[in-house]
């Protein structure tokens with residue numbers, strides 16, 4: 061028999077901002093299949109840009125739920141056309157962009173349970189959603205709801221101690237509160253609210269999947285130590301919320317078997333298990349097999365930085381989530397909204413729309429950029445809350461423009477200095493044995509990774525694919541199959557390939573950035589106080 065015919069595998073899915081991606085990982089933990097559907101390119105009828113609709117107020121940002129459903133139809137058809145053998149899939153798990161919410165209309169569970177294998181999903185689920193355009197993580201329209209939630213539980217720090225974060229506009233509880241206040245009919249016609257992750261899991265289960273602890277930590281609703289919904293937060297957001305959310309579960313739970321729809325339409329085996337889906341950042345932590353002391357930097361649509369934590373230390377900046385692979389532990393996360401789309405914009409303006417020109421500019425300019433520093437925030441940043449472009453020369457004088465190659469280095473150095481400064485604000489210190497694990501689309505670019513190594517003064521490693529959320533989802537599926545909470549994740553992952561070295565700090569980098577980092581931090585404070593947004 062051919063090797064491929066007996067290649068037992070787990071699938072890992074990622075429903076991220078710009079695309080749906082999948083990988084197949086075999087029992088030796090090698091990735092042997094990857095595919096994706098890109099929303100703007102492959103589903104242009106939804107009219108998204110970067111997978112989203114930015115509304116007129118520039119604050120409201122949504123994505124069509126049926127686009128996600130149709131993307132799943134498309135990618136499964138692509139896999140089938142390529143001869144992918146679904147019968148060998150032992151289990152699957154997945155990830156979703158964090159914080160986004162899906163509103164299932166009364167009666168939808170019946171439609172999910174009685175899917176006809178003769179038709180694609182999107183034709184059968186059209187009438188299943190009480191809200192067609194889902195609020196997603198880029199939305200920043202819920203400031204009023206955030207202030208109300210903080211006030212209801214005794215302030216921002218009290219909310220952070222309870223849920224791991226002060227109130228953030230994109231966090232799901234505040235988004236649900238806005239839906240309830242502005243669209244009460246749709247809210248009362250909703251029988252279930254899913255995160256993007258648990259929504260995707262529900263599509264595979266043919267019934268509602270529970271929310272997992274780790275992605276559930278991005279809602280401002282979960283008591284992260286007790287792992288139950290906080291009654292005070294639920295009550296402050298919307299009525300009857302607990303019944304619409306269902307009970308949260310450990311991230312490594314097997315939540316059921318695949319729906320007969322996939323068995324009949326694609327040839328999945330009836331015993332194929334579904335392990336709870338989680339957030340894309342928690343799934344990346346699993347995919348990179350992050351260990352205590354390491355830092356992960358994800359350079360996707362958003363840039364994120366995350367760490368493994370034993371004990372939660374909730375603060376006014378950043379987030380603490382339940383750890384996706386060890387429910388006794390936690391992870392800290394910082395999110396930067398102006399990530400890849402900002403880099404693309406500067407690439408288009410200053411490097412003729414070409415990543416290789418962009419890289420050339422990074423190589424032809426020197427570390428420290430002759431003292432020129434820049435802040436580039438096309439949309440209101442999360443960490444810190446700044447908008448607009450701010451460029452400073454070596455004398456800290458604000459200037460209106462830089463030459464193209466200086467602009468490119470200022471952008472990349474600035475993005476990484478911000479990450480280091482804000483990680484240090486959370487108490488993180490770069491140590492001699494610190495490893496940076498990089499992932500996401502921009503981690504393909506070695507010149508960007510070189511700047512990352514230089515600014516942090518630490519070596520940068522990558523795994524074989526930049527799709528660490530997919531790989532982590534497939535790993536989590538194996539972990540769930542092996543017994544989940546009863547087995548250490550690291551034990552189940554012993555065969556996984558080690559990350560490879562991509563960049564080491566250049567000689568002299570630490571002197572350059574030790575001088576620049578405090579300047580960058582001071583200028584950031586100056587911009588914040590000029591805009592009246594400095595943290596008290």
Ligand SMILES: Nc1ncnc2c1ncn2[C@@H]1O[C@H](COP(=O)(O)OP(=O)(O)O)[C@@H](O)[C@H]1O
Pocket residue numbers: 076077078079359360361362400401403404415499500501502503504505508
């Ligand atoms: N060579 C490259 N250099 C820099 N950025 C890149 C390169 N290739 C792809 N990217 C960026 O990767 C982004 C997509 O990253 P990805 O992690 O797949 O996003 P998401 O998971 O949020 O959909 C694109 O928006 C693009 O800007």
Ligand SMILES: O=C(CO)[C@@H](O)[C@H](O)COP(=O)(O)O
Pocket residue numbers: 076077078156157158159197230278339340341360361362363364393395
């Ligand atoms: O809001 C956050 C994390 O808190 C974002 O990181 C989203 O999870 C989107 O992820 P990408 O699509 O950029 O990977």
